[in-house]
Amino acid sequence: MSLAEDSPVHSSSSDDFAAILEAELDAASNSSGDSVEGAEEEESGAEDNDDISDFDLDHERVKRQKVELNTGIVNPQSSSSQGATSENIVSSSEEEICTHPGFFAGMCMKCGLRADDDSGVALKYIDKNLRLANDEMTRLRDKDFKDLLFNRKKLYLVLDLDHTLLNSSRLTDITEEEAYLNNQRDSLPDLLDPGNKYFHSRIIAQGDCTQKFQKGLDIVLGRESTVLILDDTEAVWKENKENLILMDRYHFFASSCKNFGFSHKSLSLLKTDESETEGALATVLKVLQQAHSLFFDKECKDNLEDRDVRQVLKTVRKEVLKDCKIVFTHVFPVNFTAEHHHLWRMAEQLGATCSTEVDHSVTHVVSGDAGTDKSRWAVRENKFVVNPGWIEASNILWRKQPEEKFPVSPARCKQ
Known part of the structure; x- marks a missing residue:
C-alpha cells in the first residue's frame, strides 16, 4: 500500500511525515541507511533499511524554521517594522504547532522534537525505530478505507x-x-x-x-x-x-x-x-x-x-449446521448448565438449534455414550448419533462433516 499517495491530500500536518512513511513502506535502499539526525545508531536485524535522505532535508528545513521563529531572529529596520515582525512571529509560531504524527528513533518525523514517552503504536515490522501516534493511525486507516472498498x-x-x-x-x-x-x-x-x-x-x-x-x-x-x-x-x-x-x-x-x-x-x-x-x-x-x-x-x-x-x-458460519437440531447426552458435567457449555454455544454459532429434550424435530444426538436412553432413542428413530468431535470438526473445517466418521463408543456410566 502506498501511504504517501493514500494519505489525505497534502494535509499541512502530515506532508513531510507522509513522505518519510512512504519511503519506510515502499522504497528499499541498497545502503544500510542513516539514522535520523540526533538519534543514536543501533544495529538492525533487517537486511536492508529504507532510504530516508529525502526526509532529512525536509526535516532540517523545518527545524531551521522552528529555531528562527522561537529565538526571534529578525532584521528590524524600524520600531514599527519590528512590531509587525513580532506579530508575524507569534502568528507563525501558532500556525507551526506540530501534532507529532509519528516518531522515528525517538524524534518527531515532522518537527524533530525528541519524545521521552512511548505513546502511540510501534510499527517495528516496518522499521524498529518507527512509532505512529494513535490519531495518525486512525487517519491513515480512514483514508485508506474508502479507496479499499469503493475503488479496489x-x-x-x-x-x-x-x-x-x-x-x-x-x-x-x-x-x-x-x-x-x-x-x-x-x-x-x-x-x-x-x-x-x-x-x-x-x-x-x-x-x-x-x-x-x-x-x-x-x-x-x-x-x-x-x-x-x-x-x-x-x-x-x-x-x-x-x-x-x-x-x-x-x-x-x-x-x-x-x-x-x-x-x-x-x-x-x-x-x-x-x-x-x-x-x-x-x-x-x-x-x-x-x-x-x-x-x-x-x-x-x-x-x-x-x-x-x-x-x-x-452469517457464513451459521450456514454450517443450518437446519440441524441437536440434543446432547453424556457430554456435559453433572449439574452443569447446558447453555453455558462451549459445545452448545459453538453449535448455535454454526446455525444449529440446541435442546435438552428429544422430539421428532431432533436431527442429531451428540453423545459420549452409545448406551444412554437418548442415544438408543436416536437409533430407533433413525436419527444421527455422533460424538462431540463432529461439532468441533464442522467448526474448524467450516462445513458439516459426514456423521459416519464420528461414531459413538459405549461407556460404563449412563445418563
Missing part, C-alpha cells in the same frame, strides 16, 4: 504462517524416513512468495505486537471492520476473535505430529500432501471467497461503509 473492492487478510500456510521443522528433527526431502530442497522456491508480491518482506511477528503472547490488529493499518484473520490458533487473538477464520492445523513433518501428540503417520512419511481441492486450505479459500462476495453484495441494503466483515463471518 478488497478486504485486508492477515495470515498466520506456521501450521497454517506452512509447516516447519529443524533439520536435526528430520527422520531417516524423511531423508528423501533433502534431495528436493534445491528444486523448491524460497518460501511462499518469491516474487515479493504478497508479503513484500514485511512479516509481522508475534513479538511486534503490543501485548505479550498475543496477536492484535492494533498494529495493522486497516479498519477492523475490513480485516479477516486466518490462523490455526484462537487463543492468541483474544481481542479479535470475531475477525478470525479458525482452520485445521497443518502438520506435514513427523516431528510436528509428535509434538502435538498425534500417533498417525505424517504427510511427509506418507510422501503426500494435503488435498488441493478438499484440504483445509482449499476449504478456507471457499470461506474467504464467500465472505468477500457477501461483503460486497450489491443487493445488500446496508451502506457499504457501514458493513462489517465480522457480521459477514457470523
Whole structure:
C-alpha cells in the first residue's frame, strides 16, 4: 500500500511525515541507511533499511524554521517594522504547532522534537525505530478505507504462517524416513512468495505486537471492520476473535505430529500432501471467497461503509449446521448448565438449534455414550448419533462433516 499517495491530500500536518512513511513502506535502499539526525545508531536485524535522505532535508528545513521563529531572529529596520515582525512571529509560531504524527528513533518525523514517552503504536515490522501516534493511525486507516472498498473492492487478510500456510521443522528433527526431502530442497522456491508480491518482506511477528503472547490488529493499518484473520490458533487473538477464520492445523513433518501428540503417520512419511481441492486450505479459500462476495453484495441494503466483515463471518458460519437440531447426552458435567457449555454455544454459532429434550424435530444426538436412553432413542428413530468431535470438526473445517466418521463408543456410566 502506498501511504504517501493514500494519505489525505497534502494535509499541512502530515506532508513531510507522509513522505518519510512512504519511503519506510515502499522504497528499499541498497545502503544500510542513516539514522535520523540526533538519534543514536543501533544495529538492525533487517537486511536492508529504507532510504530516508529525502526526509532529512525536509526535516532540517523545518527545524531551521522552528529555531528562527522561537529565538526571534529578525532584521528590524524600524520600531514599527519590528512590531509587525513580532506579530508575524507569534502568528507563525501558532500556525507551526506540530501534532507529532509519528516518531522515528525517538524524534518527531515532522518537527524533530525528541519524545521521552512511548505513546502511540510501534510499527517495528516496518522499521524498529518507527512509532505512529494513535490519531495518525486512525487517519491513515480512514483514508485508506474508502479507496479499499469503493475503488479496489478488497478486504485486508492477515495470515498466520506456521501450521497454517506452512509447516516447519529443524533439520536435526528430520527422520531417516524423511531423508528423501533433502534431495528436493534445491528444486523448491524460497518460501511462499518469491516474487515479493504478497508479503513484500514485511512479516509481522508475534513479538511486534503490543501485548505479550498475543496477536492484535492494533498494529495493522486497516479498519477492523475490513480485516479477516486466518490462523490455526484462537487463543492468541483474544481481542479479535470475531475477525478470525479458525482452520485445521497443518502438520506435514513427523516431528510436528509428535509434538502435538498425534500417533498417525505424517504427510511427509506418507510422501503426500494435503488435498488441493478438499484440504483445509482449499476449504478456507471457499470461506474467504464467500465472505468477500457477501461483503460486497450489491443487493445488500446496508451502506457499504457501514458493513462489517465480522457480521459477514457470523452469517457464513451459521450456514454450517443450518437446519440441524441437536440434543446432547453424556457430554456435559453433572449439574452443569447446558447453555453455558462451549459445545452448545459453538453449535448455535454454526446455525444449529440446541435442546435438552428429544422430539421428532431432533436431527442429531451428540453423545459420549452409545448406551444412554437418548442415544438408543436416536437409533430407533433413525436419527444421527455422533460424538462431540463432529461439532468441533464442522467448526474448524467450516462445513458439516459426514456423521459416519464420528461414531459413538459405549461407556460404563449412563445418563
